[in-house]
Amino acid sequence: MNVPRSAPAANVSWTAWPSSSGRFDAGGGGGDDGRMEARVAQLAAVTEYMARDIADLKVDVRKLRDDIGAIRTTDFRLLFGAIITVALGMSGLMAKGFHWL
Secondary structure (H helix, E strand, O other): OOOOOOOOOOOOOOOOOEOOOOOEOOOHHHHOOOOHHHHHHHHHHHHHHHHHHHHHHHHHHHHHHHHHHHHHHHHHHHHHHHHHHHHHHHHHHHHHHOOOO
8 A cells, every 4th residue: 555655844853862841753743644543443444354354264164173073973984884884795705705605
């Protein structure tokens, strides 16, 4: 975002020592061009939107985590059932091949 910058005033004193009031003299009016409140309000709004989006993402991640847990359980059951079926089928073929049945 391009922020327009004003030219520095000719009488700006760039001192690093506090003035008699105890404040540092930054010169140039402190960088407030009359739109500071609008910019702060815009930043607050953006921060609020970001916080809401992060909350939505957290809910989505929780749902995905639950879904993945359910899929893991289902996949394990299917795989275990398939292994048992193959083992019983192979046992039956071996028993028939050795004339046990």
